[in-house]
Amino acid sequence: MPTEKTEPPVTAFMLVKTTPEWLALSVQERVDAFTTRVLPAIEAKTTGVRSRFYDTEFYSARVTDVWVWEAEDHHAYQLLIDALRETPFWDRYFEVVDLLVGTENGYARTYGLEPVATITT
Template sequence: MTDAGSQYDLTTNPMTIFWLIKTTSDWLVLPPHGDNGRFAFGKNVLDPLLARYPGATMTFYDSEAFTADCTDVMVWTVTSLRDYNGVVNDLRETKFWSHYFTIEKIIPAIENEYAKHYDVEVLGQPTASLTA
C-alpha cells in the first residue's frame, strides 16, 4: 500500500512538467555554430543556469516535423519546486523566454498518479502472474 504522505514527496516521486514551446524567427536566424550561435547560447547561458538548480532537470525533444502545435517539447523532472521555480524565474531573465522561444503550454503531471491514489497496479505493465 502506498503511504499517502510519500505519494507527493517529490524526492521519491518526481513531478514531470511538459513545456510545449515554439522557436521564434530570432532563434532561427542564429547560426547553429559559432560564438553567437544557438549552441553557444545553450552552453554559455542555459547550461550554467540549469546547473544551479539540480532539483529541476530538463530534456529536450524536437517535434516540428510532427506537429504544428509546437516545435519542441521540454520535459522537466522536478524533485524540488524551489529549484523549478528558480530555473523558471531565471529563464525569464534570458533571451530564451519570449525572444528565442515562446512557451505555448505548460502541462504538469504526476506519473501513474491514479495507481497510487487507488492503490492498484499500473496499467500496461506486466504483472507477476502474466510473466511467470
C-alpha cells in the first residue's frame, strides 16, 4: 500500500530583541499581554503550531530571546507569521532581528540517507 508523502515540519528560529515598551510592563502585564493579545490571534489564524522560548539576554546584547516555532507545514508557518504581525508582539514588544527557517534533516531526505544525530546518556 503506497504511503502518502507529507511535507516535513517547518522549524523557525525567531531571534528577537525586547523593546523598551515591553520592558516597561510588569511581569504580570507581560503575561497578560501575551495570553490576551498574542495567543488568541495565533489560535484564531492557524493550527498545527507549537512554540518554545529561550532567554539569551544573559549572553547576547543583540538578541534577547529565541522563539522556536514548529509548524506542521509551510502554510501553517505563513499563517503564524501573518497572525503575529497583527499583534503588538511584532515591532512593538519585540524587534524581530532575524528568522532562520528550515526543516530538520533536510539533507537526509534529499539524499535518501539516515539522519546523523548524537545521543548521549
